Amino acid sequence: MRLIDIRSIRPGALLPAVLLSACATTGQEAPKAYLPAIDVPAQAETDPVGTGHADAADDPAIWRNAADPAASLIVATDKKAGLYVYGLDGKVRDFVAAGALNNVDLREVTRADGTRRILVAASDRTDKAVPRIALFWLDGTSGKLTSLGAETFFFEGHAPAEAYGFCMGGSLDNGDLARAYVVLKDGTVAESGLYEHDDRVVPEYFREVKLATQSEGCVVDDATQTLFIAEEYVGIWKVPLQGELKARPFARVGVTDGLVDDVEGLGIAREASGRGWLVASSQGDNAYALFDLGTGKLAGRFRINGGAxxxxxxxxxxxxxxxxxxxxxPEGLFIAQDGDNAPQAQNFKLLSWRAIREALGIR
Structure with missing residues (x-):
């Protein structure tokens, strides 16, 4: 493993004044109503997670099978127990008991021998004082996971911290398989490269950026090399990944941007043309907000409701x-965790992107 002088790394930091200015409004601004949240029905749902009578299901990731799209897979967490693999029919393909895995993401990566594999990684909060990344290979044919163990990434002597949110981005172009971003519960977001060593995949810490309060959801837009982070009671920040990490306001909790705290999961939808949207879970009013990544403006809001x-x-x-x-x-897949699937345990709902696009009038 290469050694990095951490004293040379200058983490980005957000001053309280920045947060206040991001949330402030002037007396001259006219209040705006939320865009209405349009109902879009789910087309399928997964089997419930195994942990019943608890807040257990949490975060999904999608692997698209280019050779057989209908055989694509979903990987999702039961944050009390481990990791599930589902087919698009919602049926369980595999489960790995791996502890308290909170958020999950995956990437197709190229190994040193030129072969392609599906790398799955998740924030491991089993030990709330020592943040770790749990790592797996996913077999796209069988839907089976192979555990590579859980690896810590912070340097020795770092203050205790709880791993919470998690997302991945493309390679840093210096021999790593992918980038990993762990959102600690105190708002720190740590960037690591994921390197393959023999039969292990090992995170190597590089730098961090700090938000002021509890944060969780994050996503990387590979097209623009931008990290988006949800600070739950403040809003969404964007962090360009070139150069020093500095967070900039993207959308705030409040009427203008259609977000009701707390702000949770984030996802990126990119068309082949390059046009893209950021989707955010507006948990406070059980809705989802869609932002045009070209303009940064709110493009619509929807709820999952109606249908069978x-x-x-x-x-x-x-x-x-x-x-x-x-x-x-036919145009894409949207998945959302359902916090109330009574009388069964929590699960995940599947929607057609075409249905969302048409409901919101996106052409």
Whole structure:
């Protein structure tokens, strides 16, 4: 493993004044109403997670099978127990008992021998004093996970911290498989490279950025090399990944941007043309806000409701991926955690991106 002089790393920090200015309004601004949240029904749902009578299901990730889109897979956390793999029919393909895994993401990566593999990683909060990343290989054919163990990434002597949110981005172009971002519960976001050493995948800490209060949801827009982070009671920040990490306001909790605290999961939807949207879970009013990444403006809001399958509430994690996912999801797939799936345990709802796009009038 290469050694880095951490004294040369200058973490980005947000001054309280910045936060106040991001949230402040002037007396000259006219109040604006939320855009209405339009109902869009779920088309399918997953089997419930194994932990019943608890806030357990949390965060999904999507792997698209390019050769057979309808055979794509969903990986999702039971934050009390481990990691599930589901098919698009919602049935369980695999489960790995791996402890308290909170948020999960995945990337197709190229190994040193040139082969392609599906790398799955999750924030491991089993030990709330020592943050770790749990790592797995996913077999796209069988849907089975192979555990690579959980690895810590902070240097020795770092203050105790709880791993909470998690997302991944593309390679740092210096021999790593991918980038990993762990959102600690105190608002610190730590960036690491994921390197393959023999039969292990090992995170190597590089730098961090600090938000002022509790944060969780994050997503990387690989097209622009931008990290988006949800600070739950403040709003959404964007962090360009070139150069020193500095967070900049993107959307705030309040009427103008259509977010009701707390702000939870984030997802990026990119068309082949380059046009893109950021989707955010507005947990406070059981809705989802869609932002145009070109303009940064609120493009619409929707709720999962109606149809033969029950809707969602108190959504933590979400994920979206565009492209062909078979006849039910011809333009893309959106997945959201359902915080109240009574009388069964919590689960995840699946929606067609086309249905969302058409409901919001996006052309």
């Amino acid at each position: 399958i029950d809707g969602t509430s108190d959504t933590d994690g979400i994920e979206v991926a565009l492209g062909d996912f078979g006849p039910q999801y």
